[in-house]
Amino acid sequence: MMIPAFAEVTSISMGKSFYTNAEKISFVGTENEGSVLVNVIVKDPNGKSKLLGGFSDPDGEFETIPQSVDNIFSLEGIYNATAFVEKIENGTTIQLQYDGDQVFEFSSVVLQLKSIDDKTIEEGKTLTFTVTLSESVEGVVFSLEKNPPTGATINAETGKFVWTPTTSQGPASYLFDIVATKGAQSDRESIKVTVTEKTIPQPQPEPEPKDEPEPEPKSEELKIPAPFVDETKDPQSYVDRYNNEKVYKDWFDKTYPEYESIYQAVGLEEPLEIPAPFVDKTKDPQSYVDRYNNEKVYKDWFDKTYPEYESIYQAVGLEEPKVLAPFVDPNLDPQYYIDRYNNEITYKNWFDKTYPDMTIYEAVGLDEPTTEEPKVEEEEFGECGEGTELVNGICMIVDNSKGGGCLIATATYGSEMAPQVQFLREIRDNQLMSTESGSSFMSGFNQLYYSFSPYIADLERENPAFKEMVKIGITPMLSSLSIMSLADSEFEIVSLGIGVILLNIGMYVGLPAILIIKTRKFIRI
Known part of the structure; x- marks a missing residue:
């Protein structure tokens, strides 16, 4: 309250x-x-x-x-x-x-479920209903208890129950409880669901072919378009008149019975009827898709009877779902993968090599945006290290003020997919960039970092010994940055961030300074 x-x-x-x-x-x-x-x-x-x-x-x-x-x-x-x-x-x-x-x-309202009637459902069909409370109460959690049938679910927030029993689950009866809980209060209602065997339609016997005399060959071929069609007009106008004017339709059917349809007469391809004739528009079109996927007899009947449709989805008027690539996490924003592909050359090369038959947009289930074809410019000769680009024959530092790959760590560990590089990327994206102070820090840090990191990365690639020295040097820093994974709020980002900075100053400046002073004193002695 x-x-x-x-x-x-x-x-x-x-x-x-x-x-x-x-x-x-x-x-x-x-x-x-x-x-x-x-x-x-x-x-x-x-x-x-x-x-x-x-x-x-x-x-x-x-x-x-x-x-x-x-x-x-x-x-x-x-x-x-x-x-x-x-x-x-x-x-x-x-x-x-x-x-x-x-x-x-604390709530002064008594939590009570309304009575739920027993249900009966046929194998392969979907049972759905929503449980309700006697009084409206916010924050109630709904659940199933006491041996609910396999595959049955209930939405914890709305109380919507959904279950499609399989052929192996019927005929049988299932008794279980639906529970509503808020804090220490709870109420439950028992429900009995009876599953019956599905009714398989009996196939109609095909009529025996009758011996009919062969039709005499026509002296003239069917003229398309028909004689009444003015070819300077849009042929669709004749189709519209046929569909909308009964007098015109009766005249055409009586005068030109040799044509199979108005579409053939005007020279147009007859469009597919969507939804297909067998679809009951009062039913959920998904129910036809479920039957097609779960019932082999129904699938064979559809494939044989309606071969003109590309899929069951087209026949019932639904958009066929896109299949995501195996590496895509459906819980992540698909734009995340697009951004990595566009901004990280290592990630782009990995994707193009692993999935050569699809684009990054197809892989994550997005429509590829239409862009104007860029002007083809003469390529400049030469090659620069990562973090730089060739401009007028000179390697120039790329502006990375908005953040990019960690050039030194990538060169040190050999790949942007290395665990150490991914760890740095997660600290940046999940902790620093999620807060205002962290974003401000990264903006200033990137300007400093990308002013020298491309040269360090190039030296590492050219000198393996220098690469090992850098690896030893940055290992303590990576260990200290693990502290930042504990930060969730703005306050924790600032406080832990200052602590990590002071810790690294102590390791990389303080300790060497003390060692130098002690060494000089020892030499004097």
């Missing part, structure tokens, strides 16, 4: 539906200013308070720094959590309940 007192903080809730004693709790919400410190005070049943806090982003969304549940909640009962920016009396409050093992948002 949320009690807004002022528009300073507009919303607050727990980071998830409940927390256990072994977890760390955080609060999320919104405020109307952006980029400010948001405080959250949690008061226990005796009035004792604990303070949490965190900075909001420019859009006003915030999350507090996680703290252990057992450090805040010790007494069972109702707690008040108030979020505010400057004054607590202008904050927004929610009530929490702690039962000794879990903490969750």
